[in-house]
Amino acid sequence: MATTLGKKSAAKNSSKKGAGKESKGGKPGRMIYYFGAKQCDGDGTMKSLLGGKGANLAQMTKIGLPVPPGFTITTQVCIDYYKHGKKFPEGLEGKVASFVKLLEKETGKKFGDGSNALLVSVRSGARDSMPGMMDTILNLGLNDDTVKGLAAATGNPRFAYDSYRRFIQMYGDVVMGVQKRHENENDPFEEVMEVLKHELGVHNDTDLTEESLRELIKRYLHLIKQRTGKNFPQDPFVQLLGALGSVFGSWMNDRAILYRRKYKIPDEWGTAVNVQSMVFGNMGDDCATGVAFTRDPATGEDVFYGEYLVNAQGEDVVAGVRTPKPVAEMADDPMFAGTYKQLEKVRERLEKKFGDVQDFEFTVEKKKLYMLQTRHGKRTALAYVKIAHDMVKQKLMTPEHAIQSADPDALSQLLAPIFDQADYAAAKNGGRLLTTGLAAGPGAATGQLVFTASKAEELAHAGKKVVLARVETSPEDLRGMIAAEGILTSRGGVSSHAALVARQMGKVCVAGAGGIQIDYAKGTLNCAGQTLREGDAISINGSTGEVFAGGIKTADSELLQVLIAETMKPEDSLVYQYYAFIMKLADKYRKLGLRTNADTPEQVKHAIAFGAEGIGLTRTEHMFFEGDRIDAMREMILAESEEVRRAALAKLLPYQRDDFEGIFRALAGRPATIRLLDPPLHEFVPHEAKAQADLAKKLGLSPEKVAVRVAALHEFNPMLGHRGCRLGISYPEISEMQVRAIFEAAAKVQKSGIKVKPEIMIPLVGFKKELDNQVELVHAVAAKVQKETGEKIRYLVGTMIEIPRGALTADEIAETAEFFSFGTNDLTQTCLGMSRDDSASFLPHYTELGIVKANPFASLDTTGVGQLMQIAVDKGRKTRAGIKLGICGEHGGDPHSVVFCHNLGLDYVSCSPFRLPVARLAAAQASLGKTY
Numbered sequence: 001m002a003t004t005l006g007k008k009s010a011a012k013n014s015s016k017k018g019a020g021k022e023s024k025g026g027k028p029g030r031m032i033y034y035f036g037a038k039q040c041d042g043d044g045t046m047k048s049l050l051g052g053k054g055a056n057l058a059q060m061t062k063i064g065l066p067v068p069p070g071f072t073i074t075t076q077v078c079i080d081y082y083k084h085g086k087k088f089p090e091g092l093e094g095k096v097a098s099f100v101k102l103l104e105k106e107t108g109k110k111f112g113d114g115s116n117a118l119l120v121s122v123r124s125g126a127r128d129s130m131p132g133m134m135d136t137i138l139n140l141g142l143n144d145d146t147v148k149g150l151a152a153a154t155g156n157p158r159f160a161y162d163s164y165r166r167f168i169q170m171y172g173d174v175v176m177g178v179q180k181r182h183e184n185e186n187d188p189f190e191e192v193m194e195v196l197k198h199e200l201g202v203h204n205d206t207d208l209t210e211e212s213l214r215e216l217i218k219r220y221l222h223l224i225k226q227r228t229g230k231n232f233p234q235d236p237f238v239q240l241l242g243a244l245g246s247v248f249g250s251w252m253n254d255r256a257i258l259y260r261r262k263y264k265i266p267d268e269w270g271t272a273v274n275v276q277s278m279v280f281g282n283m284g285d286d287c288a289t290g291v292a293f294t295r296d297p298a299t300g301e302d303v304f305y306g307e308y309l310v311n312a313q314g315e316d317v318v319a320g321v322r323t324p325k326p327v328a329e330m331a332d333d334p335m336f337a338g339t340y341k342q343l344e345k346v347r348e349r350l351e352k353k354f355g356d357v358q359d360f361e362f363t364v365e366k367k368k369l370y371m372l373q374t375r376h377g378k379r380t381a382l383a384y385v386k387i388a389h390d391m392v393k394q395k396l397m398t399p400e401h402a403i404q405s406a407d408p409d410a411l412s413q414l415l416a417p418i419f420d421q422a423d424y425a426a427a428k429n430g431g432r433l434l435t436t437g438l439a440a441g442p443g444a445a446t447g448q449l450v451f452t453a454s455k456a457e458e459l460a461h462a463g464k465k466v467v468l469a470r471v472e473t474s475p476e477d478l479r480g481m482i483a484a485e486g487i488l489t490s491r492g493g494v495s496s497h498a499a500l501v502a503r504q505m506g507k508v509c510v511a512g513a514g515g516i517q518i519d520y521a522k523g524t525l526n527c528a529g530q531t532l533r534e535g536d537a538i539s540i541n542g543s544t545g546e547v548f549a550g551g552i553k554t555a556d557s558e559l560l561q562v563l564i565a566e567t568m569k570p571e572d573s574l575v576y577q578y579y580a581f582i583m584k585l586a587d588k589y590r591k592l593g594l595r596t597n598a599d600t601p602e603q604v605k606h607a608i609a610f611g612a613e614g615i616g617l618t619r620t621e622h623m624f625f626e627g628d629r630i631d632a633m634r635e636m637i638l639a640e641s642e643e644v645r646r647a648a649l650a651k652l653l654p655y656q657r658d659d660f661e662g663i664f665r666a667l668a669g670r671p672a673t674i675r676l677l678d679p680p681l682h683e684f685v686p687h688e689a690k691a692q693a694d695l696a697k698k699l700g701l702s703p704e705k706v707a708v709r710v711a712a713l714h715e716f717n718p719m720l721g722h723r724g725c726r727l728g729i730s731y732p733e734i735s736e737m738q739v740r741a742i743f744e745a746a747a748k749v750q751k752s753g754i755k756v757k758p759e760i761m762i763p764l765v766g767f768k769k770e771l772d773n774q775v776e777l778v779h780a781v782a783a784k785v786q787k788e789t790g791e792k793i794r795y796l797v798g799t800m801i802e803i804p805r806g807a808l809t810a811d812e813i814a815e816t817a818e819f820f821s822f823g824t825n826d827l828t829q830t831c832l833g834m835s836r837d838d839s840a841s842f843l844p845h846y847t848e849l850g851i852v853k854a855n856p857f858a859s860l861d862t863t864g865v866g867q868l869m870q871i872a873v874d875k876g877r878k879t880r881a882g883i884k885l886g887i888c889g890e891h892g893g894d895p896h897s898v899v900f901c902h903n904l905g906l907d908y909v910s911c912s913p914f915r916l917p918v919a920r921l922a923a924a925q926a927s928l929g930k931t932y
């Protein structure tokens with residue numbers, strides 16, 4: 001990994017988005033940027049160099065918000081760290097020392113000073129936030145000596161020793177690697193604490209006195225020595241260097257890598273590190289710490305939303321160890337009413353300055369407010385559409401930002417299921433409601449109960465739906481959270497790890513359901529006198545926080561009820577209205593056309609509701625499986641003479657004509673790219689002896705004959721045999737029947753006053769002559785039908801570009817083809833030499849190893865397959881300047897691939913109806929210059 005990172009230089013890094021602006025404050029090679037009252041080197045535009053956190057700390061300092069001073073070590077240093085085999089670049093240590101001096105000057109404190117020590121936090125900060133994935137260290141600078149000074153200065157020795165033990169615990173874990181060794185082992189530091197508490201007969205951490213905390217520290221230091229053979233470092237500068245190395249190191253930890261894969265964040269971005277003077281939310285009852293959103297990140301409501309904990313440190317809120325109070329309660333608390341007023345003003349300034357909902361952390365130290373970080377708040381898709389709608393209307397957000405800031409994939413959440421109302425009511429009335437926790441990730445989930453991430457993954461792999469229940473989650477649970485339908489925790493608030501991650505992933509989540517007791521050892525969940533075991537059915541409602549025993553049927557989302565089932569009117573659904581606002585905005589920017597892959601009139605209707613402007617691919621073969629047409633199809637395949645084949649085809653003709661007629665009518669004048677038969681014929685014949693015998697009987701053939709023919713048709717993957725245009729060339733009568741059906745349907749529909757725009761597409765073309773052969777046939781049949789019906793039909797004939805030879809000889813092929821549609825499913829398998837049907841057995845491992853950045857069948861391999869597409873586009877246009885270009889492989893609904901297609905200058909993307917909202921938004925983002 002280190003080498004991959006190392007090889008990508010600064011030049012690569014700076015070519016990414018936003019880098020242009022960054023030369024502004026940054027001298028080349030500068031490793032550290034200061035933020036403080038007198039000197040503030042960076043600003044909010046410098047995210048790729050300072051990371052999101054560093055850039056925003058600088059920006060908040062610049063606009064006069066109370067930010068504790070500190071400095072940011074750039075992402076470039078992280079890149080260099082990996083380039084030099086995990087060593088700091090030359091000169092870094094000296095630079096860090098001089099910035100520590102500057103910080104000492106501003107704070108009037110000193111590193112290691114026995115009576116007035118400077119204490120700092122060391123936090124990661126990548127360009128895009130990766131919540132909880134990398135390491136953080138607080139209270140750095142404490143040692144056996146400075147702890148005494150802190151005790152004296154605050155007059156609160158208990159606080160000082162508690163801070164020291166927290167620091168040792170964090171540092172021991174993160175820098176020195178003293179951690180639990182398997183999933184269900186307790187944290188070793190927690191274990192030491194539990195033993196001590198047991199010896200002392202106390203229950204809460206807060207019951208530990210100064211003296212017992214000193215004892216705890218002794219035991220912690222011993223644990224570290226025992227586990228690592230090393231002493232805990234007492235020199236603050238040594239502590240700092242250790243912490244820096246470990247934060248840089250955490251960029252490449254498993255969970256950070258997994259997170260980047262999921263969110264497609266490049267490894268080569270690196271993380272910045274922020275060293276910031278400490279403020280304390282745990283010095284007493286006039287102190288607090290909190291996390292707040294300027295609007296509700298789950299629903300998008302314009303309310304100040306968040307949580308705080310009195311007398312606590314920041315990680316207590318995020319870790320969900322104690323359940324915090326809603327921030328609104330601060331207003332009624334005499335101790336914090338003033339701070340609350342100040343926070344309300346901060347809320348307003350942040351939205352105005354950053355132009356989006358902010359998720360910020362604050363600390364109150366002795367009633368004084370400090371801002372520790374701010375970032376664009378992660379939100380559910382529902383909150384996204386509502387916030388974008390509201391903030392654009394309030395002129396707080398630019399329409400461009402409303403489009404650019406979306407995660408198009410997340411829009412699918414709006415289509416996610418909700419509980420079937422009747423079944424839901426039955427569960428409630430039947431006494432199956434176990435408890436209600438916090439509604440942390442909207443939607444309905446039902447599945448088998450599991451308690452560990454590994455079990456969740458294992459069952460999900462086997463095709464089971466699971467709900468993952470944990471006391472609280474930690475980043476190690478990420479894999480399980482990805483695999484689960486829903487996540488349930490018994491502890492923690494709406495900004496706990498479980499809630500944050502679920503919201504971002506669009507997972508259904510109920511957090512902090514205090515009424516349930518989870519026993520990992522026994523594998524049980526107890527609640528309200530009931531016991532559920534691993535594997536039992538459980539249902540959770542992430543919109544209300546309800547937890548139910550047993551399964552509950554799920555039903556269509558509101559959006560689907562408006563758009564598809566039409567059981568709800570648009571004016572009755574606010575969700576629909578927000579969604580429609582965003583889609584309209586997207587259409588304003590979008591340059592790519594939007595088509596759909598649809599094979600039935602119903603699918604076409606759905607697609608049009610989602611914004612499709614035509615069909616990009618009709619796979620005609622899907623029509624042959626309906627009803628008893630498969631019999632005629634099989635008869636045709638088993639025919640031993642052209643005559644018998646034609647007779648069977650004649651039976652299929654009326655079916656196909658009806659199919660096309662329905663499609664043309666549903667399209668109401670929009671274009672339809674219809675592909676002639678593509679798959680190899682063995683896909684249509686039965687393979688089991690019994691089914692073959694039945695077929696033989698039906699067709700009046702001997703079972704042996706059928707078996708022989710089926711065996712002759714057998715093909716091995718990757719399905720590159722007798723398929724595509726090769727079929728139409730071998731059996732022209734099949735193409736003739738299909739073309740006749742298309743034109744007869746077109747003539748009929750056109751005659752009824754509805755426009756038709758058929759585009760006949762020939763699959764799997766690698767040679768111009770293959771295309772010529774089929775195009776000649778198309779023109780001949782089209783001419784015949786037009787003559788017979790007296791209808792003049794305007795149509796196009798083109799081809800799929802889906803094998804490399806087709807792409808490489810696109811100039812020749814474009815002499816005949818009036819359009820190209822990239823069949824990137826086949827183009828990927830043929831370019832990569834990787835069977836699309838067999839790759840699932842090794843691709844996940846490939847992704848983990850970083851051999852491929854993402855599954856190339858889901859997200860275009862732009863360097864390889866993309867190059868073939870570029871060649872085809874260039875060569876195709878050279879021959880036929882105005883050639884129509886589109887894509888109809890699965891990639892047409894993938895945001896990254898859509899951006900690539902936009903940059904290639906394609907005319908449209910085509911994808912399945914339910915991916916259209918995603919493609920629509922991604923296409924608008926592409927026009928606004930989105931890069932990945």
Ligand code: PEP
Nearest residue numbers: 802823824825826888889
């Ligand atoms: C393709 O190959 O990308 C394509 C759309 O065709 P099919 O998936 O039907 O092979």
Ligand code: MG
Nearest residue numbers: 802823825826
């Ligand atoms: Mg194909």
